Amino acid sequence: xxxxxxxxxxxxxxxxxxxxxxxxxxxxxxxxxxxxxxxxxxxxxxxxxxxxxxxxxxxxxxxxxxxxxxxxxxxxxxxxxxxxxxxxxxxxxxxxxxxxxxxxxxxxxxxxxxxxxxxxxxxxxxxxxxxxxxxxxxxxxxxxxxxxxxxxxxxxxxxxxxxxxxxxxxxxxxxxxxxxxxxxxxxxxxxxxxxxxxxxxxxxxxxxxxxxxxxxxxxxxxxxxxxxxxxxxxxxxxxxxxxxxxxxxxxxxxxxxxxxxxxxxxxxxxxxxxxxxxxxxxxxxxxxxxxxxxxxxxxxxxxx
Amino acid sequence: xxxxxxxxxxxxxxxxxxxxxxxxxxxxxxxxxxxxxxxxxxxxxxxxxxxxxxxxxxxxxxxxxxxxxxxxxxxxxxxxxxxxxxxxxxxxxxxxxxxxxxxxxxxxxxxxxxxxxxxxxxxxxxxxxxxxxxxxxxxxxxxxxxxxxxxxxxxxxxxx
Numbered sequence: 001x002x003x004x005x006x007x008x009x010x011x012x013x014x015x016x017x018x019x020x021x022x023x024x025x026x027x028x029x030x031x032x033x034x035x036x037x038x039x040x041x042x043x044x045x046x047x048x049x050x051x052x053x054x055x056x057x058x059x060x061x062x063x064x065x066x067x068x069x070x071x072x073x074x075x076x077x078x079x080x081x082x083x084x085x086x087x088x089x090x091x092x093x094x095x096x097x098x099x100x101x102x103x104x105x106x107x108x109x110x111x112x113x114x115x116x117x118x119x120x121x122x123x124x125x126x127x128x129x130x131x132x133x134x135x136x137x138x139x140x141x142x143x144x145x146x147x148x149x150x151x152x153x154x155x156x157x158x159x160x161x162x163x164x165x166x167x168x169x170x171x172x173x174x175x176x177x178x179x180x181x182x183x184x185x186x187x188x189x190x191x192x193x194x195x196x197x198x199x200x201x202x203x204x205x206x207x208x209x210x211x212x213x214x215x216x217x218x219x220x221x222x223x224x225x226x227x228x229x230x231x232x233x234x235x236x237x238x239x240x241x242x243x244x245x246x247x248x249x250x251x252x253x254x255x256x257x258x259x260x261x262x263x264x265x266x267x268x269x270x271x272x273x274x275x276x277x278x279x280x281x282x283x284x285x286x287x288x289x290x291x292x293x294x295x296x297x298x299x300x301x302x303x304x
Numbered sequence: 305x306x307x308x309x310x311x312x313x314x315x316x317x318x319x320x321x322x323x324x325x326x327x328x329x330x331x332x333x334x335x336x337x338x339x340x341x342x343x344x345x346x347x348x349x350x351x352x353x354x355x356x357x358x359x360x361x362x363x364x365x366x367x368x369x370x371x372x373x374x375x376x377x378x379x380x381x382x383x384x385x386x387x388x389x390x391x392x393x394x395x396x397x398x399x400x401x402x403x404x405x406x407x408x409x410x411x412x413x414x415x416x417x418x419x420x421x422x423x424x425x426x427x428x429x430x431x432x433x434x435x436x437x438x439x440x441x442x443x444x445x446x447x448x449x450x451x452x453x454x455x456x457x458x459x460x461x462x463x464x
Contacts, residue, residue: 031348035346035348038343039343040342040343040346040348040349041346041348041349042346042348042349043348043349043351044318044349044351046318047318047319047351049315050314050315050318050319050351051315051319051321051351051353053311053312053315054312054315054316054318054319054362056312057312057315057316057388058362058386058387058388059386059387059388060386061359061386127357200356203356204356204357205355205356205357205360208357208360209356209357209359210357210359211359211360212359212360212386213386216359216360
């Protein structure tokens with residue numbers, strides 16, 4: 001992958017130019033489907049776009065010193081790494097990629113949640129600090145399962161290259177891994193059964209409490225891009241291999257929307273769990289599942 | 305630049321995020337404000353979102369007759385809402401202090417302390433009236449924009 005294709009992937013497809021409208025679209029799908037399931041009409045189609053533009057035009061609170069600079073830096077870092085994660089997804093067939101891009105993708109997917117933790121602590125708000133602590137505990141719990149699931153898929157196929165993984169014939173282990181990733185996504189996206197860091201009724205907006213205006217717009221955008229990257233990762237692993245470019249894009253988008261709808265149904269049908277219940281859920285129930293996946297992957301790897 | 309300003313005005317009108325503040329209310333107006341977000345009235349159609357932090361909000365919704373304890377909090381929260389911003393006084397209490405008038409525990413009405421854009425009278429007002437008040441405040445917000453100065457607190461000028 002040379003510099004020009006890398007830039008094109010980051011800025012045009014599937015990077016910023018494609019991913020930003022999609023991020024807004026997914027945010028709308030989430031809000032609209034929750035509204036429909038509650039018997040409401042819900043926000044208009046362009047609502048996330050209106051919110052974003054309006055936030056860009058708001059004033060900023062005056063902040064001085066290193067703390068103020070850091071508070072400006074975290075949302076930008078979160079947006080750029082989430083956009084980078086989206087750009088690595090092999091949506092088009094024969095789009096290149098490199099050995100180890102799966103590891104880079106996982107690292108970039110993790111940066112926004114690190115930024116949220118750091119942002120809450122650097123805002124020095126008590127609600128922000130509680131939210132950050134919750135986010136940290138949550139990320140330690142779900143990441144074990146998330147990483148084991150992906151590593152088990154990669155280990156069974158002897159490759160850390162996303163495109164090679166996407167092209168391989170589907171196996172039982174891959175579906176097991178995808179199911180494990182799907183269990184982790186609500187926690188990664190702060191959706192309802194695990195929406196602990198931004199639990200509005202308990203700690204206001206959690207780590208985002210002190211953020212306002214353009215910075216908050218960047219956080220909303222990075223959340224949307226996380227949606228695209230998270231659902232896109234599952235879509236990449238689930239989509240059947242096709243050679244036609246537009247058909248591949250169509251399949252990618254259709255599977256992503258299906259996953260967004262699935263997660264929204266889950267979010268509107270459940271109430272928030274307590275932090276200890278959530279941690280117990282991830283460490284006790286799903287860890288067994290993930291260890292099963294990785295041991296069978298290693299076994300398969302040894303046998304072949 | 306002109307196009308950007310028009311887009312900004314439109315987006316401000318379509319996306320009013322509210323922060324709810326209780327200044328000693330009897331909880332009557334508070335549940336009516338929450339009712340305006342429920343399926344029957346569904347203020348989210350207008351882009352209204354109830355935010356947890358005053359930093360995120362555009363419109364400050366105040367209920368209650370402004371007790372002495374609440375004055376400091378109201379001024380703090382008003383300054384925490386970043387401009388352009390608007391204030392909606394929900395119920396008869398913040399407008400006139402209602403039946404609690406002349407009470408020694410009160411320091412109302414609300415517009416003595418912060419500039420109020422829209423009054424929604426009623427004890428309590430109906431949820432559709434609250435939704436209408438928020439929509440009107442969103443229009444004021446869009447018209448005000450960033451360039452025009454905000455109304456300064458009128459220190460009891462309009463009192464009889």
